[in-house]
Amino acid sequence: MKHLAIFERGFTTVLCVAGILSMSAVLSGATPPSENAKSDSGTPIPITGTTDVKPVQIEKIAVFPWTFQWGTKTSHETAQNFLHKLLNKMGIEEIPEARVTAAWLQVNNNEEYEPKFDFMPTPASMLRVGMALGADWVMVPMASWHSRSIWVGLGPKTKSTCTVSFRIIDVKNRTVALDVHDLSMDDTAKEDVLKALGTFFISSLFTVVSGGPKTPHEQRAVELAIAKALEPWIVQHRQIEKIDPNAK
Numbered sequence: 293m294k295h296l297a298i299f300e301r302g303f304t305t306v307l308c309v310a311g312i313l314s315m316s317a318v319l320s321g322a323t324p325p326s327e328n329a330k331s332d333s334g335t336p337i338p339i340t341g342t343t344d345v346k347p348v349q350i351e352k353i354a355v356f357p358w359t360f361q362w363g364t365k366t367s368h369e370t371a372q373n374f375l376h377k378l379l380n381k382m383g384i385e386e387i388p389e390a391r392v393t394a395a396w397l398q399v400n401n402n403e404e405y406e407p408k409f410d411f412m413p414t415p416a417s418m419l420r421v422g423m424a425l426g427a428d429w430v431m432v433p434m435a436s437w438h439s440r441s442i443w444v445g446l447g448p449k450t451k452s453t454c455t456v457s458f459r460i461i462d463v464k465n466r467t468v469a470l471d472v473h474d475l476s477m478d479d480t481a482k483e484d485v486l487k488a489l490g491t492f493f494i495s496s497l498f499t500v501v502s503g504g505p506k507t508p509h510e511q512r513a514v515e516l517a518i519a520k521a522l523e524p525w526i527v528q529h530r531q532i533e534k535i536d537p538n539a540k
Contacts, residue, residue: 351384353429354392354422359407363437367510371435374515378522382529387425395424409434415461415468422463430461435514439506452509453478454517460525470525477520479512
């Protein structure tokens with residue numbers, strides 16, 4: 293009986309506490325938790341207008357490691373950066389170099405790719421790399437510099453000439469889209485030699501250089517050489533861009 297009385301007093305205390313908590317919730321306006329409570333996550337987002345949004349289709353290009361001959365390290369970096377900016381402006385995404393070299397190993401019986409100025413991969417070998425990567429384009433770039441001092445007026449002046457070679461493969465059509473060898477440009481050339489590209493398209497990409505050591509002259513020369521060498525391909529690419537019939 294003693295134990296029963298203790299149990300009854302304990303049970304009564306529990307009921308009182310529960311009642312107090314319930315009354316507090318009512319007075320505070322709180323909503324008691326539900327067994328089937330749902331969060332806002334997963335709630336559909338209302339979209340007005342058309343819902344027929346298609347993924348953006350971006351062309352991809354596999355660029356082989358650059359082959360450089362002479363020139364400063366900064367000039368090499370300028371060549372790489374300028375090409376990257378040019379491709380980005382064209383709306384073409386570069387495939388990481390590590391994947392390109394891995395694909396070369398795969399389709400060439402694990403023979404490593406070694407950039408050499410007297411070696412240009414064959415169109416067939418480049419095509420196989422592009423197919424392995426699912427690329428739209430495959431490019432091999434090369435650049436060489438020759439800088440010297442010339443006497444102008446009352447003093448010497450640095451002049452730099454850059455010679456480039458490019459081969460580009462159109463993977464989809466299995467054709468050579470561009471094959472330029474030993475195209476030279478010097479840093480004294482004017483940008484208007486690139487009239488076909490349009491001033492607005494190309495001018496913003498050039499690095500501002502000034503006199504001094506040979507590096508700025510090499511930078512200027514390689515940018516002009518790259519733009520001039522790729523000009524036919526860039527012009528053709530811009531002409532064949534598809535027009536969206538729903539665009540304004």
